[in-house]
Amino acid sequence: MILRNIKIDDINLSDYTFSFRYPIEQNSVFYFDDVILSFPVILRKVVDCPFQIISGFDRVDQIKQREKDEITALIYSKEELSDVNAFILNFYLEKNRKPLNSVEKGIIIKKLLHYGVSEKKMIDEYLPLLSLPSFKGCLDEHLIILEMPEDIKIAVAGEFPLKIAVKLNDFKNGDALCLFHLLYDLKPGINKMNEIITLTHEISQREKIEIKNLINERLFYNIINDENLSNPQKVEKIRGELQKRRYPVLTKTKNEFHETLELLHLPPSLKITHSPYFEDNTVKLNAQFSSPYELKKLGNLILKLSEEDLIKKLLETI
Amino acid sequence: MRKHNPFIPEKIFISKSSYKDDIVKNTLKRFGKSEIIILKDKEKPDYSMYKPVEKGKKWLFFTKNTGTILKPCPCTPTCISCRYFVLNPILNCNFDCAYCFLQLYLNNPVITVHTNFTDFDRELSSLKSSYPGKFLRIGSGQWSDSLSMDDFLDISPKLINKFKNLPGTILELKTKSSMVDSILECQKPYKNIIISFSVNPDTIIKEQEYKTAGLLERIDAAKRCQERGYLIGLHFDPIIHYPGWEEDYYNLIKYIFSHLEKKRIMWISLGSLRFAQKLKPVIQSRFPKNPLLTGELIPGKDKKLRYFKKIRISLYRFILNQIMRYDKDAFVYLCMETKEVWEKVFGFSLKNDEELIFRFDLQIDKRIM
Numbered sequence: 001m002i003l004r005n006i007k008i009d010d011i012n013l014s015d016y017t018f019s020f021r022y023p024i025e026q027n028s029v030f031y032f033d034d035v036i037l038s039f040p041v042i043l044r045k046v047v048d049c050p051f052q053i054i055s056g057f058d059r060v061d062q063i064k065q066r067e068k069d070e071i072t073a074l075i076y077s078k079e080e081l082s083d084v085n086a087f088i089l090n091f092y093l094e095k096n097r098k099p100l101n102s103v104e105k106g107i108i109i110k111k112l113l114h115y116g117v118s119e120k121k122m123i124d125e126y127l128p129l130l131s132l133p134s135f136k137g138c139l140d141e142h143l144i145i146l147e148m149p150e151d152i153k154i155a156v157a158g159e160f161p162l163k164i165a166v167k168l169n170d171f172k173n174g175d176a177l178c179l180f181h182l183l184y185d186l187k188p189g190i191n192k193m194n195e196i197i198t199l200t201h202e203i204s205q206r207e208k209i210e211i212k213n214l215i216n217e218r219l220f221y222n223i224i225n226d227e228n229l230s231n232p233q234k235v236e237k238i239r240g241e242l243q244k245r246r247y248p249v250l251t252k253t254k255n256e257f258h259e260t261l262e263l264l265h266l267p268p269s270l271k272i273t274h275s276p277y278f279e280d281n282t283v284k285l286n287a288q289f290s291s292p293y294e295l296k297k298l299g300n301l302i303l304k305l306s307e308e309d310l311i312k313k314l315l316e317t318i
Numbered sequence: 319m320r321k322h323n324p325f326i327p328e329k330i331f332i333s334k335s336s337y338k339d340d341i342v343k344n345t346l347k348r349f350g351k352s353e354i355i356i357l358k359d360k361e362k363p364d365y366s367m368y369k370p371v372e373k374g375k376k377w378l379f380f381t382k383n384t385g386t387i388l389k390p391c392p393c394t395p396t397c398i399s400c401r402y403f404v405l406n407p408i409l410n411c412n413f414d415c416a417y418c419f420l421q422l423y424l425n426n427p428v429i430t431v432h433t434n435f436t437d438f439d440r441e442l443s444s445l446k447s448s449y450p451g452k453f454l455r456i457g458s459g460q461w462s463d464s465l466s467m468d469d470f471l472d473i474s475p476k477l478i479n480k481f482k483n484l485p486g487t488i489l490e491l492k493t494k495s496s497m498v499d500s501i502l503e504c505q506k507p508y509k510n511i512i513i514s515f516s517v518n519p520d521t522i523i524k525e526q527e528y529k530t531a532g533l534l535e536r537i538d539a540a541k542r543c544q545e546r547g548y549l550i551g552l553h554f555d556p557i558i559h560y561p562g563w564e565e566d567y568y569n570l571i572k573y574i575f576s577h578l579e580k581k582r583i584m585w586i587s588l589g590s591l592r593f594a595q596k597l598k599p600v601i602q603s604r605f606p607k608n609p610l611l612t613g614e615l616i617p618g619k620d621k622k623l624r625y626f627k628k629i630r631i632s633l634y635r636f637i638l639n640q641i642m643r644y645d646k647d648a649f650v651y652l653c654m655e656t657k658e659v660w661e662k663v664f665g666f667s668l669k670n671d672e673e674l675i676f677r678f679d680l681q682i683d684k685r686i687m
Contacts, residue, residue: 170606206612247614250626277616278627281658 001080003040005070011043011060012050017083018090019057020100020107022157031059033066040072042089044081051075055090084115095129101157105130106142141166149173152180160184164193171201175211182215182224188235196235199242253278256317264310270298278318322495322531325412325467329353331363331428333381339433341471342380348470352378363428371604374410374427383432388441391460394592396619397654399671400678402455403445407435407473408462413494414528416605417556420461422597429462431471436480446486452675453682456481459492459514466495466530475500482508488682490514490551494530496539507547509686512584514551515540517574519566522558526610533570537577544582549685555589555653557633559613559625567637575644584685585678586641588634589653591615592624619656627659634663649681 016024031039041056053060054076063071081089091108094100100108112126113119119139127134132142144166145156156165164183168176179200183193204211214220223229223237244251257274266272271286285302289295305311330352336342337356346354357363359382365373383406391402409430410420445454458464458477468474474491478501481489491501492514501513518526520533531539540550552574557567591613593601601611615623624630634652641648651674652660661667668674 202612205607205609247616247626249614249628250616253626253628277618279619279656279658281661 001074001076003072003074006043006051006073006075008060008064008069008071010050011071012052013060013064015050015052016057017052018054018087020091020094020104020111021057022101022103022107023154031062040074042076042093043073044076044078044086046078052086054081054086055093084112084117087111087115100130102142102162103145103153103157105132106146109139109142110146144169149177149180151177155180155184161190161193164190164197167194167197171211175204178212178215182238185224186231186235186238188232192235192239195239196242199239199246203242203246250277253317257314260310260314260317264305264308264314267298267301269294270301272314274318281315281318283315283318321535322413322466322497323529324469327352327378327429328376329355329363329378331355331357331377331379333357333359333361333379335359336380336382336433339380341431341433341473344472345378345380345470357381362426365428370427371421371600374424375412375414375429377428379426379428379430380433381430382434383437386441387432387435387438388445388456391457394620394622394654396656398652398657398660398668398674400455400651400653401449401671401675402457404460405435405438405456405458405477406461407432407458407477408467408471411462412466413463413530415494415530416526416528416601416608416610417591417593417597419593419597421600421604422594424461431473435473436476442487451486453486453488453679455488455490455678457490457492457514459490463493463495463530464491465493465497465501468497468500472500475504478504478508478511481511484510488512492516492551492553493539494527494536496531496535498539498543501548502542502546509549511548512551513540513543513548514553516553516555517570518554518556518558519563519570521562521566522560526558526608533573537574541577544579549582549584550578551584552586553589553653554637555587556591557588557637558591558610559629559633560609563633564636567633568640571637571640571644575641580645580648583645583648585649585651585681587651587653588637589655590625590630590633592618592622592654595621595623598623627662630655630659631662634659638663649677651677 039059041059042054043051043056044054046052051073056073060071076086108130109122109126112122117126119136123134123136123139127138132138141162145153145162148156148165148169152160152165152168156162160183165180168180171179179197183196188196200211200214203209204214207214219241220238223234223241226234229237257278261272264272269288273284273286274280275282275284287295287298287302289298327349330345330349332342332354334356355363363377363379365377387405389404389406391399391404393399393402409432410424410427411418412429442454458473465474477489477491481487488510490512494516498513515536517533517536523530523533540552543550554567591610595617598611601608614626614629616626618624625633634655638650641650652663657668
């Protein structure tokens with residue numbers, strides 16, 4: 001290993017062998033010239049080839065942009081630093097420099113496996129280094145994301161939840177992208193994202209239609225493009241419509257119950273409710289009063305209600 | 319006709335203290351080519367490097383049961399219970415039904431055979447003294463299929479031998495196989511032994527009940543049991559709601575009653591699809607294209623996912639009506655259902671478990687006493 005100044009032209013700027021930066025184009029840390037001088041980049045000499053960058057992609061970029069033609073570098077030979085050790089060296093330096101996003105973690109895992117690190121060592125030793133839990137499922141999730149369309153990868157490198165992206169991987173590309181754009185644009189919380197995915201998936205499976213065709217139906221299209229609705233309002237409307245479609249008998253029962261209830265014109269102090277999912281054959285009557293007179297009035301009303309055909313009808317709906 | 323897939327264990331694990339048991343010797347004779355691993359007592363097969371459910375169904379583990387052998391059927395809270403008791407000679411099953419609760423339930427997923435499975439005399443007499451004058455209904459089909467591995471384990475004949483002529487006790491062997499030869503070879507049929515078959519339309523069997531025998535095979539096996547003199551049971555469980563279910567269940571019931579003798583059917587249970595919510599992701603991941611989960615499943619009172627009540631009622635009513643067309647005296651009951659649903663299906667309300675148990679006792683009296 002030696003320390004010397006190297007011409008920028010002698011460095012292969014398109015060799016990303018030891019890089020795991022994602023996306024490649026991202027805002028890098030600004031380095032003053034003095035810092036670059038005292039914090040040399042690390043290069044590797046390969047016979048008859050330009051230098052490979054092991055660590056310091058940002059600094060080389062910035063020196064080039066400042067139209068300087070030389071940079072101070074620590075230079076290793078291939079014999080001194082194998083591929084795997086060069087990658088691990090960069091990994092250690094970078095992980096302490098900036099937080100890694102999920103795609104970068106995936107790239108690191110993939111490259112280390114490629115360099116021959118065993119799956120067991122990866123799970124037991126490297127996942128904790130990447131601040132990830134030590135189990136195979138986690139390793140697999142980070143590899144899955146690398147195979148996904150670029151739009152989704154970029155979103156995951158940002159704030160889009162990895163777990164949701166991995167779930168989308170179970171769908172055909174067109175369906176996954178359609179769902180992704182819906183969720184990415186509306187930005188619901190992760191639980192609601194999960195719910196929308198499950199509902200659309202189950203509806204598409206039952207009705208044997210593609211998810212993208214379901215989401216592109218006029219009903220959903222109109223909600224998504226309604227300028228009078230905020231994102232949370234759109235999410236709620238979409239969830240509601242999907243629920244209705246996914247649970248038609250339950251929805252019909254709910255509608256019949258509430259329509260009949262409305263016809264009873266109950267005062268606000270008297271409420272009739274059904275059990276969760278109508279599992280009971282009974283309904284609950286809740287009365288609120290603040291004086292014996294009000295109670296008597298409600299009592300009379302309840303007596304009158306008991307003779308109404310609508311009460312029978314209400315009970316028949318459940 | 320579709321016979322169930324024969325079971326060939328990939329590995330056989332044996333606890334040291336079970337090694338000399340006959341059931342182990344017979345199995346080793348049969349599967350000499352399988353890898354055999356002897357474990358210390360209390361040691362369990364290590365499946366940590368594998369997908370537990372998949373691997374568990376390929377491995378066989380012989381050990382002694384150090385816990386309770388005869389247990390009350392867990393049923394489910396909030397439902398009418400029939401006070402059934404379960405034996406656990408085997409834990410887990412070589413069949414692979416998509417909806418099976420065992421995918422979630424067992425701590426040790428390896429098919430485990432308890433070599434001391436007949437050592438329950440003390441437990442049985444204690445149970446009998448707890449319920450004097452009542453029939454005890456005991457089954458071995460809760461934690462595994464009762465008959466699917468009988469070709470080498472031969473557990474059922476041993477259980478029959480143990481239960482035969484035991485007063486006040488009924489043994490029910492429940493299966494999705496057609497493997498009844500070992501039962502038919504028993505010296506004679508016994509009144510208190512019921513051979514029960516889970517039934518479903520063949521489309522459901524093919525789609526959901528992997529590795530099991532086809533419907534025609536099962537009904538043929540049931541017929542042979544009846545002809546040998548046994549009473550049989552039929553379990554429509556789980557009933558699945560899907561487009562075309564009415565026609566399929568109509569044809570199923572028609573087929574059953576055109577092939578089986580109704581007077582030799584002891585009981586018929588109806589139970590619709592239900593499972594713990596945690597099983598859903600397991601089914602999704604193991605059977606991603608399976609349409610089972612697209613039904614209108616909602617969390618019931620016991621938090622298990624089950625069809626919306628109106629759907630359950632329509633399933634039960636339809637099947638009950640079809641059964642009644644062929645046999646007005648059939649003894650039909652609902653498995654793991656709420657009293658609200660009982661009331662809507664049968665038109666009468668069961669106040670508590672005791673009422674159902676009383677009805678079972680009457681039926682047993684009527685059929686076998």
